[in-house]
Amino acid sequence: MADEFKYESTHYPQLNQMTLPELMxxxxxxxxxxxxxxxxxxxxxxxxxxxxxxESAGIDFLLQMFNSTQSIAKKRAILSTLTxxxxxxTPEIFDLLIKSxxxxxxxxxxxxxxxxxxxxxxxLLDRVMxxxxxxxxxxxxxxxxxISELFPVQAIPVLIEGIRDPHxxxxxxxxxxxxxxxxxEIELRQFLPYLQSLRNDEDEGVRETARISMAIIEGTEW
Numbered sequence: 001m002a003d004e005f006k007y008e009s010t011h012y013p014q015l016n017q018m019t020l021p022e023l024m025x026x027x028x029x030x031x032x033x034x035x036x037x038x039x040x041x042x043x044x045x046x047x048x049x050x051x052x053x054x055e056s057a058g059i060d061f062l063l064q065m066f067n068s069t070q071s072i073a074k075k076r077a078i079l080s081t082l083t084x085x086x087x088x089x090t091p092e093i094f095d096l097l098i099k100s101x102x103x104x105x106x107x108x109x110x111x112x113x114x115x116x117x118x119x120x121x122x123x124l125l126d127r128v129m130x131x132x133x134x135x136x137x138x139x140x141x142x143x144x145x146x147i148s149e150l151f152p153v154q155a156i157p158v159l160i161e162g163i164r165d166p167h168x169x170x171x172x173x174x175x176x177x178x179x180x181x182x183x184x185e186i187e188l189r190q191f192l193p194y195l196q197s198l199r200n201d202e203d204e205g206v207r208e209t210a211r212i213s214m215a216i217i218e219g220t221e222w
Contacts, residue, residue: 005086007052009045020053024061027074038073047081063092072105079108083115094119101127106136113142117149125151132158137167144170148177155181156190163194168203175206179213188217 009015018026027046031039050058062078069075079100082093097119100112113131116124128146131139144162147155155177162174175198178191191213198210215222 005052005055007048009049011041012045015042015045015049018049020050020057023050023053027061027065030071038071040073040076043071043073043077044080047077051081059088059090059092063096066096072108075100075103075105075108076111079111079115083118087118089119094121097121101131106134106138109134109136110138110142113139113146117142117146120150122150125154137165137169140165140167140170141173144173144177148181152181152183156187159191160194163198168201168206171198171201171203172206172209175209175213179216185217192217 015023015026023046027043027050031042033039033041047062050061052058059082062081066075066078079097082088082096093115097112097115100108100115103109103112109131113128116128125147128143131143134140134143140162144155144159147158159174159178159181163171165171165174175195178195179188181188195210195214195217198206199214201207201210212222
């Protein structure tokens, strides 16, 4: 399986020369970026290369690390590595995602929801929608992505309500997802008035996302 997974680090090319034990040691170590925050990119690249060199042993290592670490960046890198590029779907990974829905860190909960979306877990709709009014804007945005990707018709009223979210992150996600839904052109055009209203949003990022989504739906240059 390992030879089916191809990845090379562009951020940290020195990682590409490391052996599996060296990569595991590198993942265990603490890495900070220039601002003194956890270097998520290095953990993510390291985790991906661990999976590349030995998928079976690598996954076991990453699962063990998730259960033993307090590092948010390491947890996020593990969730990303196990559920994307290409995705993996095993009982152990599914259990990890379900467990992560109860994590104390909002971004870990968001990543778990994104992981369930990546793994096409349709039967978790009710569980995910329970986070619709979560206090974290990151989690609410994750809910919008999940329902938009897996349940486009049910997502319509959710996204329309989502553009009124008090935080710009969910508003931006809602605006983005409106043009990404797997619907026909007529169905997508119903979002244009709502996107137009976001062109006057107080947040510049939301305004730009709304503009691009409108252009995509209308089939014009953006």
